[in-house]
Amino acid sequence: MFKSVLALGASACALALATPVVAQQAPTAPVAAEPAKLPTMNFGTWGFDPAAIDKTIDPGDDFFAYANKKWLAANPLPPEFSRFGSFHLLAEKSTADVKALVDELVAKDPATLTHDEARIVGAYRAFFDTAAIDAAGLAPAQPYLARIKGADTLAELATLWGEPGIPAPLGGGVSVDAKEPTRYSVYVGAGGLGLPDRDNYLKTTPKDLEIQAKYKDYLTFLLGQGGYADAAGMAQKVYAFEDQIARTVAWDRATRRNRDLTYNALTPAQLAALDPAFPVAAFLEAQGFDKTDRFIVGDLPPTDARAAELKLDAATRAKIGGGTPAMLALIRATPIEVLQAWTVKSFLSGNAAVLPGALDRANFAFYGTVLSGTPEQRPRWKRAIAETEGLIGERVGAAYAERFFPPANKAAMDQLIVNLRKALALSIQENTWMGAATKKEATAKLAAFDPKIGYRDNLEVYEGLAIDANTPLANRMAAARWQAAYDLGKLGGPIDRTEWGMLPQTVNAYYNSTKNEIVFPAGILQPPFFGLTADPAVNYGGIGAVIGHEMGHGFDDQGSKSDGTGMLRNWWTDADRAAFDKRGDMLVAQYNKFCPLDEGKTCVNGRLSLGENIGDVGGLNLAYRAYKLSLNGRPDKVIDGLTGDQRFFLAWAQVWRAQTREAAMRQRLITGPHSPEEYRTNGVVRQMDAWYKAFNVTPDDALYLPPEQRVVIW
Numbered sequence: 001m002f003k004s005v006l007a008l009g010a011s012a013c014a015l016a017l018a019t020p021v022v023a024q025q026a027p028t029a030p031v032a033a034e035p036a037k038l039p040t041m042n043f044g045t046w047g048f049d050p051a052a053i054d055k056t057i058d059p060g061d062d063f064f065a066y067a068n069k070k071w072l073a074a075n076p077l078p079p080e081f082s083r084f085g086s087f088h089l090l091a092e093k094s095t096a097d098v099k100a101l102v103d104e105l106v107a108k109d110p111a112t113l114t115h116d117e118a119r120i121v122g123a124y125r126a127f128f129d130t131a132a133i134d135a136a137g138l139a140p141a142q143p144y145l146a147r148i149k150g151a152d153t154l155a156e157l158a159t160l161w162g163e164p165g166i167p168a169p170l171g172g173g174v175s176v177d178a179k180e181p182t183r184y185s186v187y188v189g190a191g192g193l194g195l196p197d198r199d200n201y202l203k204t205t206p207k208d209l210e211i212q213a214k215y216k217d218y219l220t221f222l223l224g225q226g227g228y229a230d231a232a233g234m235a236q237k238v239y240a241f242e243d244q245i246a247r248t249v250a251w252d253r254a255t256r257r258n259r260d261l262t263y264n265a266l267t268p269a270q271l272a273a274l275d276p277a278f279p280v281a282a283f284l285e286a287q288g289f290d291k292t293d294r295f296i297v298g299d300l301p302p303t304d305a306r307a308a309e310l311k312l313d314a315a316t317r318a319k320i321g322g323g324t325p326a327m328l329a330l331i332r333a334t335p336i337e338v339l340q341a342w343t344v345k346s347f348l349s350g351n352a353a354v355l356p357g358a359l360d361r362a363n364f365a366f367y368g369t370v371l372s373g374t375p376e377q378r379p380r381w382k383r384a385i386a387e388t389e390g391l392i393g394e395r396v397g398a399a400y401a402e403r404f405f406p407p408a409n410k411a412a413m414d415q416l417i418v419n420l421r422k423a424l425a426l427s428i429q430e431n432t433w434m435g436a437a438t439k440k441e442a443t444a445k446l447a448a449f450d451p452k453i454g455y456r457d458n459l460e461v462y463e464g465l466a467i468d469a470n471t472p473l474a475n476r477m478a479a480a481r482w483q484a485a486y487d488l489g490k491l492g493g494p495i496d497r498t499e500w501g502m503l504p505q506t507v508n509a510y511y512n513s514t515k516n517e518i519v520f521p522a523g524i525l526q527p528p529f530f531g532l533t534a535d536p537a538v539n540y541g542g543i544g545a546v547i548g549h550e551m552g553h554g555f556d557d558q559g560s561k562s563d564g565t566g567m568l569r570n571w572w573t574d575a576d577r578a579a580f581d582k583r584g585d586m587l588v589a590q591y592n593k594f595c596p597l598d599e600g601k602t603c604v605n606g607r608l609s610l611g612e613n614i615g616d617v618g619g620l621n622l623a624y625r626a627y628k629l630s631l632n633g634r635p636d637k638v639i640d641g642l643t644g645d646q647r648f649f650l651a652w653a654q655v656w657r658a659q660t661r662e663a664a665m666r667q668r669l670i671t672g673p674h675s676p677e678e679y680r681t682n683g684v685v686r687q688m689d690a691w692y693k694a695f696n697v698t699p700d701d702a703l704y705l706p707p708e709q710r711v712v713i714w
Contacts, residue, residue: 038092039075039084041657043527047538048650050640060701063691064681067653077659080379082372085658085677086528091507094400094523098385098505101399116395119462120388122469127354127387128380133472134356138225140473141348141355145226148343154332155279157339162286165480167346169245169339170327172289174487176495176514177296178263181566184490186289188271189298190327192245194219194346196371197253197671198321201246207666211370215239218366222345225359237338238345241330249326251299252319253671254608259513259558260310261320263568264300271295275328288488299323353383354472373663389503391479392467394460397504401455405504405522408532413453413525416539416626417518420547421446423625427714433579441563441571445554448564450497450517454525455504509546511553514566518550528654537636537644540627541620541651548619548626555714556614557584586711587613594679597666604675612674616684618714620652624690645694649685656681687711 042049052071059066077084102124105117113121138145144166151157161168169192177185195201195215200208219235228234256262268290272280274297284290301320302310322329331339348355352363361377368374377383389396428434428442465482467475490496500519502508507523520543527534530543553559560580563571572580591606591613606613627648636644656677660668665676675683685691686703687710697704 038078039071039089041071041086041089041528041654043531043534044640046639046647047527047531047534047542048647048654050642052654053650058701059695060692060697060703062682063649063685063695063703064653064656064678067650067681068657071657072659077661079376080374082368082374082664083658083660086655087507087658090524090526090529093526094505094507095382095385097404098389098396098400099381101396101403102385102388116392116398116461119392119465119467120396122467123388123391123475124384125469126467126472126475128384130357130380132470133354137356140471141351144347144477145344148347149227149340151340152336154336154339155282157336157343158279158283159286161343162283164484165477167343167350169331169342170324172284172287172295174490176566177294178259178514178562178566178568179265181514182495184493184495185265185294185296186292186491187296187298188324190245190249190324192327192342193242193250194349195242195246196667198246198250199670201243212239214366214370218349218362219345221362222348222359223341226341226344226348228341228344234338234341237335238342241334241338241342244330245327249299249321249323249330251321251323254605255316255319256299257558257608257611257673258310259561259568261302261312262298264297266295266297266300267293268295271297274300274325275332278328278332280328287484292491297324300325351473351476353387354476371663371667373661387472389505391475392462392465393503393505395462397455398459401459401504401522405454405525406532409522409525409530410453412532412539413520413530413543416544417451417453417547419626419629420544420551420622421449422629423548423622424551424714426625427622431714433583434576435573438572438576442555445516445562445564445571446551448516449551449554450515452500452517452519454520454522456498456500458498459504509550511550511559513554513559513562513568516554516562516564516566518547518554520547520550528651528657535639535644535647536630537627537647538651540623540630541648542655544623544626545616545620545652545655548622549615550619551622552615552618552714553611555618556611557581558611580713583711583713584610584614586709587617590709590711591675591679591683594675594683596676596678597662597669602666602669604669604679609673609675613683614713616675616680617687617711620684621688621712622714624648624688643694645690649691649694652685653681 042052044050052067054066054069057066057069075084081088102120105113105121106124108117110118110121147160148157148166151160160166161171170188170190172186172188174184175187177183193201195211200211216235216239219238220232223234223238224231266274268284271284274280281290289295299321301323302312302317307317348359349363352359364374364377368377424446425443428439428446434442462482466478495515497515497517500521501510501512502519502521503523504521505523506521509518509520509524511518524530524546525543528538528542529546530539534542554562557580560572561570562568570577588606588610591604591609593603595601595603624645627644631644638644639647642650658677660676668674668676674680682703686705689707689710691697692704699706
């Protein structure tokens, strides 16, 4: 809930909008090249191509490879991707679909464009016109850089940090209050790292030392561009500042998932008292937060009494950094010129895509190639689509939904969700480890789930947002201001339950614990996840498991801490919670043994990925049960020699068909809450008795787990 300050182009999607004053004379934009040829998938006649199966592999030894290896071998990673698979294939289709819409608008007479159309075209042209961006040089950024360098006191700089679009090492955001979900509150916390995680600073393997050295080179380049005479010397100081954040402020990522630990409600006076010498008032006033009565601090270290209440052991406490109090003290102890330089480099790095090409290329060279191993940057037209969506995405989404989301898709999804609800209700009632009181609460939470499909009816109009076809950086800053004003306007008002956290064209889905909602944008409701003409077994093994996954998040190790109203409270008996945690701990131990790199020395973090792994395991179980319910007692059909159960599990494996570059995998194992796709397949199916029966898996197979070691939660 803090202002994102990762230099990884963080401000590219800073939705912050305001009165549309669009440039009337849009410059001529270069014509985008035709989309490059990317891998495709053949989904056969019923949703999965049986020719994709590699029959030389025993499904019980490696089910992921059994279903996917032939396709992966025939489709090497495209150079613009660090990872590519089913999700990316569909995301590319979504991008191409949006491009078709934008191309039609670009080709129209500007005088005939509606207000929304003109803003879409303006956002796209401004980002796409690299010749104009290069010709402008750093002139568009200079007013911001001058203000940063001119903030000579901490109070002045703290005030500037509070302004939309200016990166800050700490910050605040408005969200639904987790313990009082009928109101909005301000969440605050510390950030400040330019590398993805504190481990990137703390680890000393040869690879980590190489990354650290190249990051310092990147900082030197940025500060040179920012006008520093001794750029290398200042880069060392900025790096040292971030290194101290990593060592004294930042929390271990897995520990940070604990929602009980990260909810700390403070009054304004209590927040200011965390460091009375820090100009907290100036910082909050600049953001408009000076009148609010509650701040939720996400990284406040627990007192001894609080740690005892939460039953935190010594090992867990050792992973808790100093958080916001330590950040305030560190900032005060850091020379103002270093804080200015940190802000300069963060502003340039975060906006590199709309600044001269040298900055854009350097940003990609580090974050794209060094950290992720990606050889080539995405074509500018694709990035222009993403930029447009970041600025005015729901206006783009309105056109997308109208053209590409048939009403029949929503109707079919409604029925799938009905059956998934039935499956989870039965699972809750029939499980043997949960008592009656907790089952009653769980059932009430399930009944309160709010499913959202396709797109929201009242898509945002961004009233007041000005988009100019000549000024891509100004567009970003205007968007940041609009979003800040929009969020600020929520304080003191009712909860907007119609608001979505994803665009209609997004290929993803999510669960929101404070609203107890499951959300499925139109973009994901296509093959391989869902098809109106696909075999039901495939739909249940694809989008059905995604529905189950998001429902499962309501009952994972953290989502289960909220009740049916979205309130963060303990609705479990101690015995039931212990039984639940025991099953989660079994998953942690299993996933910790998945070690794809460094000859088994670099592994999945089972604790960090626990919520997603529970979602996967529970989701596939629920989808399987729902599939059986959908048959209404009828026997499975056999298609192309495959039973319904076999087709169901193959659909799940197909969803996770993907491959990843080593550098990206290394970063993912440090930062990602999702396990690599291979384990999202193999680690899940081995928990299900039906999979063993469907593919005749025996104790001689590598994935075999004895029945008592199979984890079934939902």
